[in-house]
Amino acid sequence: MGLKTSNLTFDERVKKAKQDKFMQAAVGKAQDAQFEKRTRAREELGNWNGWRDLGEQIRQHVIKYLPDYLEEFSANIEKNGGHVYFAKTDVDATNYIKQVAKEKQVKKVVKSKSMVTTEIDLDKELLKLPGLSLMETDLAEFILQEDNWDEPTHIVFPTLHKNRDQVREVFQKIGYTGDNDPEHMGRFARKYLRQYFMEADLGITGCNFAIADNGMINLVTNEGNADLTMALPKTQIVVMGMERIVPSLKEAEVLDNLLCRSAVGQKLTSYCTFSAGKLADELDGPEDFHVVILDNGRSNALNTAFEPILQCIRCGACLNVCPVYRQIGGQGYGSIYPGPMGKVLSPVLDGGYENFGELPYACSLCGACSETCPVKIPLHELILEHRKVEMNKLHLDHSLNNVIFKTISVGTKTPILFKGALLGEHLALKPFSNKKENSVENLYPEGKVDKVPKIAPSLIHGWVDVRDLAEPPKVKENFRHWYDRHQKEKRGEING
């Protein structure tokens, strides 16, 4: 799939999303349910902000010393008998993985859920190899695969946009004959995939955290598919974004606790595993263990205002609190990383604003994301930072807005012009105002503006097409004039 998931424009995607009432209801319900669970889990832990401080500190520290920790980690993998490959790009990574698959003459691949392998479009690349078949084994990813590789809409709940009937239709194509009960469908998937697991010769996983001082990989999951992926096939390949590193098991423990509570409101998920290639006397696990460490644009964030996005632990909490995500869902963003973290990360990974330049503007800067982030990434500030870069450095703007904003900025920095604007606004909007009855009391004493001519700038349309605008009071009636009179009256009282 790759980072970019859609060829539609942002506006087209938003329109499409707004028509999808099931998706909106599902996302709203999911956000509300997660709100309760997450809040309860954090409160029960206690001192949440103290834990967040640790999360932030650990992540900032490892990003600061990233090359040193990666060096230590790769030395430990080698010491354990594993193989490390550093991939600068998605192509480097997929080429290496395909090379291993060919060497091992792999026939069947099992994958457990991993955003980074979606980012590098690994499935499609591997499937180009003759005689190789592949199965996504996370229930949601399995559903997406069987639905002709549908696009994920959430980094933790990829099939949030599908209802049980749609899932049933997908499963019917592969032999399911039961009803739409999620548990029945889950059991079907278990049986269907178990057979495949038993025959798989290559397992591919992502990585929540990589432990620098012992070369283990930490995976945090609920279904058990990741552990089967690490137990059954004789070869395992781990694909990790280069920033996934932690110094030792102790810091992984802190982050796992932040991650599980933030992602799903659990104290720990069902499975939290620290794992490497099998030891000689162990009887299962991979005999051949590979780790691919991927940059793929992450380093674009280094030494820029966007460096904190590398702190992200992919919990998805920012998606779950975002009021924009609530309305447009994951597919509205056109990136496999949606929501606030996606708005910040996608342009960074992409290396520019060509594909994702609009995303930073689709944000009301409400700050809910920054407030919930367990590792204290100032997400809404970074979204604003993207806007600044786009406007100041790149002068990107595709509309009249530039002229309008520059006019506003001139108007708002010059009191004398503002005085003119107070007058101007009153006069400019006057012809469009009307005193038709208002259902809202106390907001429209002078009347309202509910229509503007077609030629009005898009910004004014954007407001008035959706909402009524209060007609400005006559200049003599505005606040500063009232205040003048008020002060004079007061002085009059005092003097008299």
Place this chain on the structure above:
Amino acid sequence: MHLQMKVCIFSTCIVDLLFPNVGKAMVEVLERFGCETVFPKGQVCCGQPTYNSGYSKETIKTFYNEIDALLSVEADYIVGPSGSCVAMLKEYKDILKDDPAYAQKAQILYDKTYEFTQFIYRVLGILDCGAQLDATATFHRSCHMTRLLKERTAPFVLLDHVKDLKMIPLNNVQLCCGFGGTFSAKEPEISEAMVDDKVNNIVATKAQVLIGADQACLMNIGGRMNRRGEKIKVMHIAEVLNHNVDLKRVKYVKDTDHQMVPANGSGVF
């Protein structure tokens, strides 16, 4: 006789341009409690609309103007009727930290500036403003006041002490109303969906009055409600606290056994 507190009024451009009733109410409440007010006419706008649209360089002069204006009068405090605009003033400190001419001024501004309800409750120490409003109401908790200014409790405490006012909790109070400054006009499709969610939650409370501490959010929500024909009255909290005031009802925190509620309240979300 005690020394009078001198308060510089930071009107915000929205109140200045469109909603004189809010500014009036704020001034009357402050003066009622012994503040001498002053309104420097050089003030225009905090610069948030252009700054938050990415025009950070163009907006610097707007910041300078606002700083110069608000510091042009001698005052103990600067008080404004909007958590969002006040938060913007407080951000100048970080934005201008390397500006040789304005860094220090921005710090002074930061130290002196308060949002209206924060000032009433935390600085003046007033628990009951003596107001009365016979209505059921719900409160829209605005995002910047809550998350940037980190004041999530003062308005609720003050409203709890308005005589005859029955407050109804708003479902999903944490969600943004979809204003977001120019976001509302730049992304009307998304903003509309957000404000509709907010309106639906407000309608579900069956409240007669929608109260808020940020006139911009109220302008957005009210504007949508009016377009949809939803019947409600919209009041800024300054108007509520200035409504049917009986001075005999006024209570200061220090004269009661009320424990000051911390700004960040409980809860970790």
Place this chain on the structure above:
Amino acid sequence: MAEVLKANDPKNREDFLDAIAKKANRPRHELKNDPLKLLNDLPETTLADKTPAELLDLAKKNSELIHVDFKTVKADQLAANLTKFIEEKEIKSLMLPSFAADKWADFEILDWKDELELEHLYFWDEANGRDNLINADKSDAAIGFADYLLAESGTITAATVKEQGRGFHFLPTHYLAIVPQSKILPRMRQAIDRYDEALKQDKLKTSNINFISGPSNSGDIEMVLIVGVHGPLDMTYVVIEDR
């Protein structure tokens, strides 16, 4: 692909790490001057003041919250409880670890194990190599030993050893873990500390440590909780009060 891409290749590694250091504008190998010292001790101190009895109560409460069947028994009652488990779950094929006799004897279930009569009894055993996985897949249940039980999260932990492998915990349909009450720890942190120390001192040799909190589950279809997906469909913890 003409060129062979080499893993564990110094040039591949150094080019990559140098490029990052350059982009970050920070020299490499400065970490030794600035080792990580955490800002607070919440991981160690949270729940650390609980008594053993309180920890048991917490463990029970938190395990039941995640759909675990939680039992506490004295060692002399363990054999009877395991037999009951086998009967209740109608287990025809069972997988057991291949620990030495003294471990079973310590829990007073050596005779129970030796006298077991089932259609299929498998041991996770060196002789079977990777066929252990096939046996585990065929097993209706596994009865295994946990290293620790975490009170905060209802988690059992198990490091992979040759007697009890990775697939042991995941492939059978039902799962029962035996854990001594003395091995109940407040939080994940205390278990991590013990594993970390044992690994570093070579007292423990393992490639895999599992922290397992209840049966496998998924919320992927309409966020409805499905208990039992790829791993066991249900979990039973048996805490031995006098061990």
